[in-house]
Amino acid sequence: MSGFLAVYAEHWSSWWPQIAVATWNTVLLTVFSFALAVAIGILLALGKLSPLRLVRALCTAYIEVARGVPALAILFLIYFGLVPLGIVLDAFVAAVVGLGMSAGGYIAEVFRAGIQAIHRGQREAALAVGMTPAQSFRFIILPQAVQIVLPPLLNMLIILLKDTSICSLISTPELMLRAKDLAMMSFLPMHLFLLAAVIYFLLAWPLSLIARRVEARLRRGLRAASP
């Protein structure tokens, strides 16, 4: 055991600068892809509730495909598969786009469920007091929907954080890739993959605790609000 830990002490000075940068990239990758996924998700959710049949069909098709195909297949398609068509993306950009497009499908369903959970009367009342449809969405529907969608969104953020690890397979310079490279160079796979797992855990666990907290609080709140 102490021999196992001694290896970390021995290599720490050469490992930590690289691991620190890679961890930061993982955080950035998570944040950017989550932002993109939320933007795509909102657009798709609105599209799926649109009165236009064609828009509805297109958004439904996107959601089904994004949810039915592994994120890794989407990443490979974007990073390698677009090259013959003359579209060459940086590995980090491809990772953000791929993860964002994939998670966007899930988040769309989260938002759609959130919007639909709000009674129609809310919107009708807002329109009746003279709000425009945009105002009723912004001030009446959205604030209520956020409460409903917050817990599943947080869970999605945690899933996305863990999923960024697969971007190492398209050589995005994040934590898993760096751990793998260092493992190959030093022949210490156990140490480096364990280190990577610990770092992912330290990033994800606090989020899990927050997500559970928020969920418990909102459930209490919703129960108190309902008659």
Next chain:
Amino acid sequence: MLEQIYDLGGPLLLGAVTTVQITLAALVVAIVLGLGLALLKLSRLRLVHWLIDIYVEVFRNTPVLAQLFLIYFGLAYVGFKVASFPAAVIGLGLNGGAILTEVFRAGFAAIHHGQREAALAVGMTPWESMRHIILPQTWRITLPPLGNYAIALLKDTAVVSAIAAPEIMFYARNLVTSTFETTLVYVLAALLYFALSFPLARLVEHFERRQRAWL
């Protein structure tokens, strides 16, 4: 074009067979593990709760790819060489076990304790009440989340290509290096996954609708 699809489709379908095998094997491991641990959590032993909670938290808050690399590369380093197929099943199974422990725990929690008390009151043993009263009801409650997990698992098998398990993505990567048909191969691979997961998703929807009707 059609001839090309035919040529590329063969190896990809071969990979799909492995994908399905890994999915089913890992699903069995995850269900056995999840159900077993959720049952153990019904006990009042503090230490047991504690150990299960640690397992669940660790496996739910680390990427499955890290778990797979630890099992495949990490264990080889300490002298335990695990082949890629069993490593994939063990990794995905352990990961799923943590998810399903929570699913089954929630399922048990959703059943009113009066059910068990009534079963004991009419003379059933604790085992009989579990077998005939609690488990059948838990089963109906957990079927939709279980189905959703199965879909997620099917898609997660794509990452085991990273430890050289010969499934769809693994064959796709090999085909790309031998044919250079990059776009076509990855589009076909994506379509293949979709063809596998879409019917499964409809089935889960059916379960969900039936459950809503039942509740």
